[in-house]
Amino acid sequence: MTPATAATICVPLSDSRANVKTWARTSAPGFVVTSPRRCSTLSSSTTAAATGQAHLWSVDEHLEDILGAVHPLEPIELQLLDAQGCVLVEDVTVPVSLPPFDNSSMDGYAIRTADVAGATEEFPAVLEVIGDVAAGSAGELTVGPGQAARIMTGAPLPPGAEAVVPVEWTDGGLGEGPVGTMNPHSSSPEGATGEVRVHRPAGNRAHVRARGSDVQAGERALDAGTVLGPPQIALLASIGRSSVKVRPRPRVVVLSTGSELTQPGEELAEGRIYDSNSFALTAAARDAGAIAYRVGAVADDAETLRSTIEDQLIRADLLVTTGGVSVGAYDVVKEALQGVGTWEEGAESGSGVEFRKLAMQPGKPQGFGAIGPDHTPLLALPGNPVSSYVSFELFVRPAIRALMGLKDVSRPTLRAGLSAEKPLSSPSGKRQFLRGRYDGEAGTVTPVGGAGSHLIAALAHADALIVVPENTTEVTPGTEVDVVLLG
Template identity: 65%
Template sequence: MWSVDEHLADVLAAVAPLPPLELQLLEAQGCLTVEDIVSTVALPPFDNSSMDGYAVRVADVNGATAEYPSVLTVVGDVAAGAAALPVIGPGQCARIMTGAPMPPGAEAVVPVEWTDAGSGSGEAATTMSPQGDKPVGTGEVRIFQPVDTGAFVRRCGDDIAIGQPLLPAGTRLGPTQIGLLAATGHDMVRVRPRPRVVVLSTGSELVPPGTPVGPGQISDSNSFALTAAARDAGAIAYRVGGVPDDAERLREVIDDQLIRADLIVTSGGVSVGAYDVVKEALGEQISFRKLRMQPGKPQGFGLLDGSSGPVPLLALPGNPVSAYLSFELFVRPAIRRMLGAAEISRTTVTARLTERLSSPGGRRQFARAAYDPESGTVTPVGGAGSHLLGALSQANALIVVDEDTTEVAEGAEVRTVLLDSAG
């Protein structure tokens, strides 16, 4: 029998980070960068206004009050994206919009609320000048408060300077990282691609969810759970669905999928029963072994001949809990390794057990559990049965009990794997 660590080492020795590719930004979402990325531009690329208001010279509004406003001549409008800019001289200003470039000569922005075009300082806005010949704040504007140099101005390079590091190598590209790259002019990025994982389950008893379940039949849950788990790990996952207990048909399906697969995951058909179809179909290419663990004793692993090179196949048990825990222990680390992630395994912490836990001798047990980070405690959920999906759905952790331990006392400290951690 193999140990858990031996089987995992065998799997990881056969996989490596995928070769880097240049991808368009949206195609690179979820991938990891392979090099440090440095900005070649400044953000903002020019001085611009952070408010709707008036671009002014500071000296022209010194001492302005509601009783004695500064009256300036408006020499133009500056909208976002404007190319031709008015020059601001003494006694002049320009009406400016948020994000618009600062015109030459202007030193600050007075918010529109501080003028007679707004409603600041208790001065009510009117729609026309007293003479009735022009809108307030267009030909000239009354300003009721002074400003300091640079007020309400976003300076060039305030956010990002030329030559500033943007993203270190190994960064996972999410929405904000992609937005940053786009803002700094990157349309392509060098990354390790997400591995393509094909997931299928075996068993003539399986029917798709939503299909009437006849005598002796069950809904196929494994292919859905494992596909979701592969995507959660960072892969591009394809669910093939259930394949009946027919070795020839299974070989055909796998051969068809090799062209698009970096990794194949099957569930079911790996034990010693008369209809263990994965063993029958792939026995010459896959090593089937028994592990000293509970649940998930029967496992299979090997390399298939793909068009672009060897394709790893991990054959997991068919019981839903066994399949999912086997994925967490062996498939997820393989996917993370192929992604090029620095951390390939879930975070492990030490927690205090809230109730006694028994374990079979000679096997490493992975007990489903609820971990409370505030109290640092962990509580087993559900029984030991490998078919108990209800308990699995409530678990956010696994309690690890080593092979030479048969009982763990309440209050003991136990190794706990966090299923919601990023690794």
């Protein structure tokens, strides 16, 4: 993952690359930083950060700011199966009624009702079989008085016929009492001729599905905003749609930063650790519905980071970085991306990434903004594994789902009783997210591991986040707490 160009990202991207991006989507993601609060609250984030006096953002404020700025992607026409999980942006009307013609709901015989009135097994109606009406056939036969056409499920009711008697109500043309099935046409073509004995009467339209009995032409099939799952795809196919206009899955580029990071599978030198964030967040982004690209780890060098990000912009609807956002001397994400209006000369004012402190634990340092000529949104998460994962759940997942045009962007929260041996303590003024295991039957949640943001093994054994509000410093066992179920 070496950047292909040495140009810094302060230089606008060349026209040819911008054109490629425009071609790949019908328009740019439309991300423009316009939040008045951001402009007014933090007139100079650099100064504020340098003095440590920055506004402490709440979790809700930060999320609201992100969702206020991240707009759904422009819709594109996608083949039906490529649109699975996407949000429809058009109202789809039924062009042709379903079913398109009266057809049989059974394998049997198309008959005239008067001909089978009063029929019994002892005194069957004997009808002349005039041929087969298979599914897909186009009305070559007409059923006259005393006649029957052998008909298959889904085949059009032939002219003259008024109802269908199932094959099980007949002798199947064999003259030997009731049958359970027809003989295959391929091996017994004579079944389409001769006589059939019908053992039961049938009312008008019996076993006939009327044209339009499912939906009528002109009716609304699906509303804009519908998420396309298998049944919706079934309906679209059944009314002849091979493609639909939907918001595409966002392309999310994931980078981790840190000179200490080693690729898993390689040997671990002294003082170094394995890169796990880029794997975890790429997987989490896919889980949230995105097409995710894992770039991997970038060393703590601002120039390398800038050129890597520039390189990746071409395929990103959203950029996610981890690490380098805190108060250290090597926090290169902050160093490379901080500042408003300095990112791209000649661009609209307001572009840039802002770094904040949030009243939460873990995940205090966060960055959010827009970069590049398309104002591509970027979320800069902290580097501790648990911090970055929790931050993803709280902020990136909703951003991805907002880009998709989904309404429910966050995971649902439910209530559960705290199951623990001793009270949980939580820092005052911060919303704390602890890892837990949820027991749906008992309605309880049990903490797993401690609060440390490096406790990745505990995270891997959790299935829920326990939310302790800002003003709560202790939670005693048995208390009801908010729980966010993961996965």
